[in-house]
Amino acid sequence: MAASxxxxxxxxxxxxxxxxxxxxxxxxxxFKQCQDQSATMHFNIxxxxxxxxxxxxxxxxxxxxVKKDQHLAAGYYQRGVAYHYSSKDADAVKDFEECHRRxxxxxxxxxxxxxxxxxxxxCDVLLNLALVMARSGQSSKARDxxxxxxxxxxxxxxxxxxxxxTSAVRQGGGTQAIIVLAEDALFRPAKNKMANIKKKNxxxxxxxxxxVIDQDQFSGFMGKKELDDxxxxxxxxxSRSPRPGAKSSGLKSPLFGRAAEKYRTIYNFEPxxxxxxxLSVGDMVKVKKKDGDGWFTVTNLSTGQSGLVPGSYxxxxxxxxxxxxxxxxxxxxxxxxxxxxxxxxxxxxAGPPSKxxxxx
Numbered sequence: 001m002a003a004s005x006x007x008x009x010x011x012x013x014x015x016x017x018x019x020x021x022x023x024x025x026x027x028x029x030x031f032k033q034c035q036d037q038s039a040t041m042h043f044n045i046x047x048x049x050x051x052x053x054x055x056x057x058x059x060x061x062x063x064x065x066v067k068k069d070q071h072l073a074a075g076y077y078q079r080g081v082a083y084h085y086s087s088k089d090a091d092a093v094k095d096f097e098e099c100h101r102r103x104x105x106x107x108x109x110x111x112x113x114x115x116x117x118x119x120x121x122x123c124d125v126l127l128n129l130a131l132v133m134a135r136s137g138q139s140s141k142a143r144d145x146x147x148x149x150x151x152x153x154x155x156x157x158x159x160x161x162x163x164x165x166t167s168a169v170r171q172g173g174g175t176q177a178i179i180v181l182a183e184d185a186l187f188r189p190a191k192n193k194m195a196n197i198k199k200k201n202x203x204x205x206x207x208x209x210x211x212v213i214d215q216d217q218f219s220g221f222m223g224k225k226e227l228d229d230x231x232x233x234x235x236x237x238x239s240r241s242p243r244p245g246a247k248s249s250g251l252k253s254p255l256f257g258r259a260a261e262k263y264r265t266i267y268n269f270e271p272x273x274x275x276x277x278x279l280s281v282g283d284m285v286k287v288k289k290k291d292g293d294g295w296f297t298v299t300n301l302s303t304g305q306s307g308l309v310p311g312s313y314x315x316x317x318x319x320x321x322x323x324x325x326x327x328x329x330x331x332x333x334x335x336x337x338x339x340x341x342x343x344x345x346x347x348x349x350a351g352p353p354s355k356x357x358x359x360x
Contacts, residue, residue: 015030146162146169261287262287263314279313
């Protein structure tokens, strides 16, 4: 399966870190895992192979790099270096010449804007070309190339290098080492792309600024929370205690006033007051009224008794406005009910909530 752009960038960045820490083989393995095998990625693989002195593999990678990007001067330069290390100076001459042609008379190419922390100088290309020409028996061309290198020098080190290469050319190339790019001359992923792959929370985290419930810090969607908290068949009966400080909204369900709905009891219920009615698992009940606090006024069809029960102990069987429904349970546990005196229901520590009876 193809990796996403974010995964490719992360793999690429990890490979760079491993290379810089000295784990060249680990870096090479990660470079090969990158799905985007662009010219720059082939270039990086070639640099790693050359670092491991696998020059044949390095040449193959640089071949792929310049095939994908014919104007990648650094690719020709590095392939010329690999040919030289493979004792193929005739091929190295061709690559250094092609590299110089791709530079189009530019004194220096700064690859930092493309993610590689190095510069390719025309003077370096010409000095290498002069050396491999001298070693391949092209002394006259080597001297002409040295003259061009003198005109292209930009940095102080170039003056010293020109003297050393001139001396080597007079000796047919001698043992003078060619000029190579920095060991960490690798293309890196753009910083702005790496910054953008991390998830950002532009809106910030939600905070509870005001709530009718004491110590309430819940800031998500209450409907989803109630759905997640709803009991499933065979699970223990839900707690009848409300959240600390919860108060009845005083609102009735939008279904209030409709024809009675039939429900099945899914948990045993023992009444705590004379206003409540007992239920056993499997009892069928008719719901006459739904209060906003989670308590229902029902008639137990098995006993004929009517009273209040917690709505979360019931499962809808039939609805008067739709076809029969099976297995649909009410979400969430019952909320406390206000008594006629206006007091809120019992706290969590006081046990299950129940309808409060106001003494006369």
